[in-house]
Amino acid sequence: MTSQGIHTIDTGFVRPGFDAAYLIVHEGHAAFVDCGTNHAVPRLLQALADADIGVSEVDWLILTHVHLDHAGGAGELMPHLPNARLAVHPRGARHVIDPSQLWAGALAVYGQEVMEKAYGQLRPIPAERVVEAPDNFVVDLRGRPLRCLDTPGHAKHHLAVYDAQANVFFTGDTFGLSYRELDTEQGPFTLPTTTPVQFDPAALHASINRLLALKPEAMYLTHYGRVENVEHLAVKLHELIDAMVEVALDVGERPDRHAQLKQALTELYASRLAEHGWQGDRAALMHWLGTDIELNAQGLAVWLDRGSR
Structure with missing residues (x-):
């Protein structure tokens, strides 16, 4: 799909239509x-060829944040782009220059075999090619301003990119997840993501409102694709953030907390999807949202352990 020179690339991570x-x-x-x-690098290079753009004409790689499904291939991609610089939140810059801490953290969760298969080795990027993008930093793409806004809530090192020419945001994970398989006649269904370890509900509410203040006509989500009717989707996101926080506080410190969080989130999403007119059964819900339920439960537990603040 192409609009205003914007091309959506399916990176192939996990499944089709999951990671853009x-x-x-x-x-x-x-x-x-x-x-x-x-593993996405060949797809990115093919997208350049399809758009009739040479690798030397790529000026920038902008990372919304350094979680590996968004940024894990940066060190592999940059050597293919001789003239490109990488823009990243100031809190994330050191992790792309030296990704050893990122690797160690993910390795502790997933193990060596999964890391090698899903992500491949993380490669460092020379510091001279890395540009820190603080709040309101403007990436100039040949006169087309791409404005980077500090948008914490999902992660402290998160930015969203506003393309004024197209009047759209590239939201990373700030505007949640929205899989096309959950679309109904009511439109897309959006779901907040509390992936460990920096979920902050108050900050996420504020970041969503900050995006809306510019009145964009669409959001481009990493998971997945372009969504419109953004004011309505934002209302639903705010409601779900509050509902997920309530779930976490209700579960509290029970010994079986993780299982209880997963069960409560599953029931919450099933209820909201039914309201949305989605006809899938519980097996289908777990197929499309099982991984997110697991990660959201982990993220909410970390938030509880941090003192729910």
Whole structure:
């Protein structure tokens, strides 16, 4: 799908329609927003070829944040792009220059075999190619401003990218998840993501409101694709953030907390999807949202352990 020079690239991570990177083409040059994992690099290079853009005409890779499904392939991609610089939140810059801490953290969760298969080795990026993008930093794509807004809530090192020409945001995970398999006649269904370890509900509410203040006509989500009717979706996101926080506080410190969180989140999402007119059964819900339920339960538990603040 192409609109205003924006190309959606399925990175192939996990399943089709799960993980997107974006290519913005303007005046014969280009910028990527997010890049997926190492395994996505051939798809990104093919997207350039399909858009008739040479690798030397890519000026930027912008990372919304450094979680590996968004940024794990940056070190593999950058050597293919001789003239590109990488823009990243100041809190994330050190992790792309030296990804050893990112690797160690993910390794502790997933193990060596899964890490190698899902992500591949993380490669460092020379510091001179890395540009820190603080709040309101503007990436200039040949006269097309791409404005980076500090948008914590999902992660402290998260930014969202506002493309004024197209009047759209590239939201990373700030505007939640929205899988096309959950669309109904009511439109897309959006779901907040509390992936460990920096979920902050108050900050996430504020970040969503900050995106809406610019009145974008659409959001481009990493998971997955373009969604419109953004004011309505934001209302639903705010409601679900509050409902998920209530779930976490209700479960509290029970000995079987993780299982209780997963069960309560499953019931919550099933109820909201039914209201949305989705006809899938419980097995289908777990097929599409099982991984997110697991990660959201983990993230809410970390938030509880941090003192629910």
